[in-house]
Amino acid sequence: MSRLAGHHALVTGGGTGIGAAIARRLAAEGAKLTLVGRREKPLQETAEAIGGAIALADVTDRLQVEGAFTAARHANGPVTILVNNAGAAESAPFPKVGEDMWKRLLAVNLDALFHCCQAALPDLLQAEAGRIVTIASTASLKGYAYIAPYVAAKHGAVGLTRALAAEYARTGMTVNAVCPGFTDTDLVARAAAEITAKTGRDDEASRTELAKFNPQRRLIKPAEVAEAVLWLCLPESQAINGQAIAVAGGEVM
Structure with a gap:
């Protein structure tokens, strides 16, 4: 099957875990893949398995993000699908959350989305069916104790998703979030x-x-998250926009 033939998907944090599962699933449907992240070895291993390209970058750094998108376009052409998957979590009681932890977790879980969405936007708006899919978390839909910075950042990720979906609703681009448990x-x-x-x-x-x-x-299995991402990327999912879809086995939000 090649339902994504002609598409170029860029996946951040694409070397391992959920990101690698998404990359494999989109590649299986015919998309060209560029995997972005900081660790070359897992990126290269996944890219070799699916025939994709890699671009090394810290997604919290604007200049590195812009360089990664330039490399991606050089390898595979304009980006038509952006999957914001890179993220990090740390736990601590709220009184022990330092400013460094707060800034670090917002940088990777929220600021990185700002950088990547702006870098991808010109390509996505030119595409017949551009897609942004952000891997958020059930922590974007409810609160959990001891991970306040992560919860705050993930709520922001869904807020950004909904804002962009509303702003660009009359274009061919859709913007959604998948929220794994x-x-x-x-x-x-x-x-x-x-x-x-x-x-x-x-x-x-x-x-x-x-x-x-x-x-x-x-x-939850990474492959289950990847299936939800694939569905949102398909042409027939054009009406699905501004949604935060939980993949969590029925966890109450």
Whole structure:
């Protein structure tokens, strides 16, 4: 199947986890892929597996983002799909959240979206069916304790999604967010490790504790998130705009 033939998708944080799953799924539908991130080895491994290109960049740095988009266009032509996937999470009780942590988490989870969306916008508006899909989180739809900076940034990500969707509703571009629950990725593995360190539980018990947020009592699979992203990128999804779609097994928001 080649439902995305002729498209060029740029995926930030595309070397591992959800980003790599999205890259594989879009490539399987015929899209050209450019993977952007800071770590060359995982980017290169994923790119080689799908026949994509890579561009090294810290997405919190405006100049590096602009350089990455220039490299992407050189490799694969104008960007028609932008997937904002790069992100980071840290936990701390709110009184212990320092200014450095606050700024660091807003930079990667929110400022990076500003940089990438502006860099992609001229291409997306020229495309017949441009797409922006941001990987947010259920933390963009509800509050969780001990991760206030992350929750604030992810709420901002959905706010930006809705603002852009409204501003460009009369164009061929749509802007949506996918909001996974706890997903089986390195980020959740680190969260489980923190629980283990603080409570003395074993790793499996810590992962089970995180999975309890999902009424299905399991972690979400990266491939399930990728399927939601693919759906939003398809031509027939033109009417889906400004939405924040939870992929969370029925977790109540």
